[in-house]
Amino acid sequence: MPELPEVEVVRAGLHPAVTGAVVDHVDVLEPRSLRRHAGPEADFVERLTGAVLLSAVRRGKFLWFPFAVPGGPVEALVAHLGMSGQVLLRSRDQVDDRLLRIRLDLVHPALGDVRLAFVDQRIFGSMALDDTEPTPDGRAAGYSSPTILGHDAEADAGSLHDHGPQEDRGWVTRIPHQVAHIARDPLDPAFDERAFVDRLLARRSGVKRALLDQGLVSGIGNIYADESLWAAKIHFDQPCSSLSRRRAALLLLEVKAVLFKALAEGGTSFDQQYVNVNGQSGYFSHSLNAYGQQGKPCPRCGTPISRVAFMNRSSHFCPRCQKLTT
Numbered sequence: 400m401p402e403l404p405e406v407e408v409v410r411a412g413l414h415p416a417v418t419g420a421v422v423d424h425v426d427v428l429e430p431r432s433l434r435r436h437a438g439p440e441a442d443f444v445e446r447l448t449g450a451v452l453l454s455a456v457r458r459g460k461f462l463w464f465p466f467a468v469p470g471g472p473v474e475a476l477v478a479h480l481g482m483s484g485q486v487l488l489r490s491r492d493q494v495d496d497r498l499l500r501i502r503l504d505l506v507h508p509a510l511g512d513v514r515l516a517f518v519d520q521r522i523f524g525s526m527a528l529d530d531t532e533p534t535p536d537g538r539a540a541g542y543s544s545p546t547i548l549g550h551d552a553e554a555d556a557g558s559l560h561d562h563g564p565q566e567d568r569g570w571v572t573r574i575p576h577q578v579a580h581i582a583r584d585p586l587d588p589a590f591d592e593r594a595f596v597d598r599l600l601a602r603r604s605g606v607k608r609a610l611l612d613q614g615l616v617s618g619i620g621n622i623y624a625d626e627s628l629w630a631a632k633i634h635f636d637q638p639c640s641s642l643s644r645r646r647a648a649l650l651l652l653e654v655k656a657v658l659f660k661a662l663a664e665g666g667t668s669f670d671q672q673y674v675n676v677n678g679q680s681g682y683f684s685h686s687l688n689a690y691g692q693q694g695k696p697c698p699r700c701g702t703p704i705s706r707v708a709f710m711n712r713s714s715h716f717c718p719r720c721q722k723l724t725t
Contacts, residue, residue, distance in 0.1 A: 403618030458541035459617025484524025540574035584618035607635035629689035
């Protein structure tokens with residue numbers, strides 16, 4: 400499943416093309432791609448047609464598009480990418496992608512006709528319309544900035560509000576019901592680092608298991624957990640409660656550094672199942688130190704990287720640099 404950097408690359412690519420665009424036409428070519436939509440196909444099509452898309456927003460691995468019709472409430476088009484889902488930008492005269500599942504034709508005030516194509520090889524991903532609710536802390540629900548990460552989403556939201564109806568200015572602090580249980584991610588301006596460290600140290604589970612818990616911290620999957628733990632020299636099964644506060648803070652620092660580096664390199668692509676909105680692959684796979692490097696020498700000490708089974712997947716680590724301690 401795409402992790403934070405991959406989803407952010409997609410979101411950033413979609414943002415200028417969808418913000419302020421009107422949904423002109425909707426085609427559902429694969430009903431199974433609406434499995435998370437609470438209603439029939441006709442409901443999905445009718446509610447979207449004529450709506451104004453207000454932005455492209457992300458929290459962790461989750462992507463959504465707030466939208467509204469004049470006089471109506473703010474709703475969200477939630478895109479679950481699953482294992483192989485892709486949201487691509489296409490021109491309307493372009494031949495449909497072979498694995499196209501949902502097609503949205505948009506009219507953008509500056510770009511004109513734009514097509515949003517949801518392509519999914521394995522049909523584990525989906526699109527769904529969802530109601531929204533206020534964020535508990537009153538902060539922006541996720542990234543919606545048209546600029547680089549690190550900008551305050553609430554500050555950037557001022558310019559984005561102008562694209563939608565005046566009564567919908569509060570959309571930036573509303574989150575889809577399907578995403579509300581997901582914790583903020585480490586690159587979110589509203590992420591509470593002290594609270595994260597406190598909660599991490601209170602756990603008895605292994606540290607990697609905690610990093611993969613999207614209710615504790617979002618956006619981190621198997622790849623970036625392994626890379627962050629390697630950078631912090633922490634064994635994946637080290638109990639959280641055994642970490643010092645300093646080591647926990649160091650781990651968070653390494654998580655952020657890895658995510659930023661992966662984002663700068665367009666994410667991690669091992670095949671064509673993850674691409675950006677133009678169908679191009681990321682190249683962070685060339686910078687991996689631990690994940691997928693089993694048998695190769697550790698870049699730090701030369702010891703061969705090990706791979707072991709972990710939670711129906713694998714963990715990659717250096718047996719010398721990342722020793723399990725009591």
